[in-house]
Amino acid sequence: MTGTAQAPEGRKARPEHLSRVVFLAAAAAMGGFLFGYDSAVINGAVVAIRDRFDVGSELLAQVIAAALIGCAIGAATAGRIADRIGRIRVMQIASVLFIASALGSALPTALWDLALWRVIGGVAIGMASVIAPAYIAEVSPSAYRGRLASFQQAAIVIGIAVSQLVNFGVLNLADGEQRGEIGGFEAWQWMLGIMVVPALIYGLLSFFIPESPRYLVSIGRTQEARKVLREVEGKTVNLDIRVAEIEQNMRHERKPSFKDLLGGKFLFLPIVWIGIGLSVFQQLVGINVIFYYSSSLWQSVGIDPESSFLYSFETSIVNIVGTVIAMLLVDRLGRKPLALIGSVGMTISLGLAAWAFSYKTGTGEDISLPDLQGTVALFAANFFVLFFALSWGVVVWVLLGEMFPGKIRAAALGVAASAQWIANWLITVTFPTLSDWNLSGAYVIYAAFALLSIPFILKWVPETKGKALEEMG
Numbered sequence: 001m002t003g004t005a006q007a008p009e010g011r012k013a014r015p016e017h018l019s020r021v022v023f024l025a026a027a028a029a030m031g032g033f034l035f036g037y038d039s040a041v042i043n044g045a046v047v048a049i050r051d052r053f054d055v056g057s058e059l060l061a062q063v064i065a066a067a068l069i070g071c072a073i074g075a076a077t078a079g080r081i082a083d084r085i086g087r088i089r090v091m092q093i094a095s096v097l098f099i100a101s102a103l104g105s106a107l108p109t110a111l112w113d114l115a116l117w118r119v120i121g122g123v124a125i126g127m128a129s130v131i132a133p134a135y136i137a138e139v140s141p142s143a144y145r146g147r148l149a150s151f152q153q154a155a156i157v158i159g160i161a162v163s164q165l166v167n168f169g170v171l172n173l174a175d176g177e178q179r180g181e182i183g184g185f186e187a188w189q190w191m192l193g194i195m196v197v198p199a200l201i202y203g204l205l206s207f208f209i210p211e212s213p214r215y216l217v218s219i220g221r222t223q224e225a226r227k228v229l230r231e232v233e234g235k236t237v238n239l240d241i242r243v244a245e246i247e248q249n250m251r252h253e254r255k256p257s258f259k260d261l262l263g264g265k266f267l268f269l270p271i272v273w274i275g276i277g278l279s280v281f282q283q284l285v286g287i288n289v290i291f292y293y294s295s296s297l298w299q300s301v302g303i304d305p306e307s308s309f310l311y312s313f314e315t316s317i318v319n320i321v322g323t324v325i326a327m328l329l330v331d332r333l334g335r336k337p338l339a340l341i342g343s344v345g346m347t348i349s350l351g352l353a354a355w356a357f358s359y360k361t362g363t364g365e366d367i368s369l370p371d372l373q374g375t376v377a378l379f380a381a382n383f384f385v386l387f388f389a390l391s392w393g394v395v396v397w398v399l400l401g402e403m404f405p406g407k408i409r410a411a412a413l414g415v416a417a418s419a420q421w422i423a424n425w426l427i428t429v430t431f432p433t434l435s436d437w438n439l440s441g442a443y444v445i446y447a448a449f450a451l452l453s454i455p456f457i458l459k460w461v462p463e464t465k466g467k468a469l470e471e472m473g
Contacts, residue, residue, distance in 0.1 A: 021140060021148065021232050027205040028135045029151035031091060031128025034098050034198055036159025038067070038121050041195065043312075044167030045188035048178030052186075053111045063115045065428050070122020071129070071421035078130035079414030087135040087212045090127055095203030097124035099196055106185070106193030122421075130417045133401030134409060138212040139232045146330040146465060149398040154323045157389065159198075161316035167191050168313075214406065217246045249406050272412050274460050275400055279420035281453045282396045285346055286446035287388050288424055289431050290315060290381055318382050322389025334465040335395050336457055342391020343453045349384035350447035353377055358440035392453075402464040 042064055050060050074094075082090045101121030108114035132152045140148040174180025174187035182190055213232070216225035225246070226239045233242065268276070329338055356377035360369050369377060404412040434442035 018141075018144065021144070024139050024209050024232065025136045025148040025151045026155075027209045028091070028132045029155040030198070030202040030205055031094060031132045032152040032155030033159040033162075034094075034195070034202055035125045035128050036156035037163045037195055037198060038098070038101070038125055038159075040160040041163035041167065041191055042067075042118075044164070044171070045178060045191050048186060048188035049114065051179060052188075053114075055111055059111075061429065063111060063118060065425055066115045067118040067122035067125065068421050068425035068428065070119035070124075071126040071424070072122075072418045073119075074123035074126020074128075075130050075417035075421055076126070076414050078127040078417075079134070079409075079411040081127075082131055082134065083215075083218075083411065086215050087131055087138075088206050088209065090131045091135075091206040092203055094124045094127040094131070095199055095206065097121065097127070098199035098202065102193055102195035102199060106189040126417065126421060129420075130414050133397045134413055135212055137401035137409075138214045139210075139228070141233055144331065145402065146335065146398050147327055149401050150323070150327040150330055150394040152397045152401075153389075153394040154320075154327060157316065157319040157323050157393070161313065161320060164313050164316060166194055170194075214246055217243065246406075268415075269408075269412075270460075271404060272408070272415060274462070275404065275412055275416035276419045277456055278396045278399060278461065279416045280423045281449060281456065282392050283420055283423035283427055284446070284449040285350070285388065285392070285453070286427060286431075286443070286449075287385070287393070288427055289442075289446070290385055315382065315385055318385045319389045319393075322386045323394060325390040326394035329390070330394060330398060331465065334463055335399055336461055336463045338391050339395045339457050339461065340391075340454065342387045342395070343450055343457065345387030345391070346384055346450040347447055347454075349380045349387060350443050350450055352380040353384065354440045354443035354447055356380060357443055360439055399461070399464060403462055 046060065046064070049055075049063075055063075078090055078094075081093075097120055101117050101124060104117030105114060105121065108117065129152075132155075133149055136149050136151065137145060170182070170187050170190045171178065171180075173182050178188045179186045181187075185193075210228045210231065211224070213225040213228040216222070216228065222243060226243060229239055229242050326338060353376075356369060356373040359373040368374075400413050400416055401409075431442060434445070
């Protein structure tokens, strides 16, 4: 297609313009950083919020999970908004919502007020979760697109880790008290309010990156699209051919609507169902159980609750390591092989966790395991996070940015991401009940979904490695 679509092995094969493309991908992925940060930062403030508003754990859990409702709304609407006003404008809207959510969550007047700001923050997360992979896919050379698209997941896991470090730092300044005062505000308020800083950076970066060339062509701004294509694909690219490819692909297109995703007796087009399946499987394996409810796991093997931060942070480091591995392999091995490796590893890890927890005694957070089973549970949890991070954590976002035909890409990605947030909410709110019923049984269910993802990948998931976006039909 162009001189840029060469194997990325060795320094000589690396195009001159790659550093610019990396900057564009990293700027867009800042939304992923906020996605991870906002999703995880609330965990450091749970005890203080419960004490401040004097609420029970069940109601508090609903307030915390309220953000996921906003996520589904943001994801469902972001695609259509992006096709009307552009990818960059959606990033800027998300930035404003992140800022508003951070300030509102830090200064709530009542519990309902906090819940409202959590929903607004969730809308921002949902929008960012859609627009980043769509934008990155549309500005990336095909030979590097998988690696660049994985920036989204890398940013998410870094955001999770940074939120934990920020919480730890704030707690130290407040002498270990979530309600300790710092500069006239309680520690938990600082935890939630500090998100203003990365949200501002995200908004500012959006003014320094160009609009997607595909969107520019779709609204008739061809000369601007040519300039961006030259910027992201290098001097050797034939601009006439590239623009013609995009125009041909869009010739019979119109602004996508929900109707464009429909087809046949199964409601959606098959490719949309595949995207929904990828999103749902990513959540139904129970990955958020590890991040949202890890304290009971650490305490079950005799770890002091006050030291739980270190172990939660250790899990985040494993998550980052796995994501880096995926970034190195996604354009070499391909999307499907990496997903299969992850599914097998997750199935085994979750099976071992289920076996270990079958020996538990006690209920709720007051549980314990024999030494052998406790050790197996800890290793299984970390291997599960590792296999998820090096496969489904990255591959799903890469595939969602690549696999849909151009005329429905943003809208279909929105539907798939919305399904992901609904599945996330389902796992989040059901785990406490499942845990009280049978903790081992909960992990058996997650292992079953990991196992079912294997035939799903083999039969239905397309391989997009090395293909131009215009080839996705």
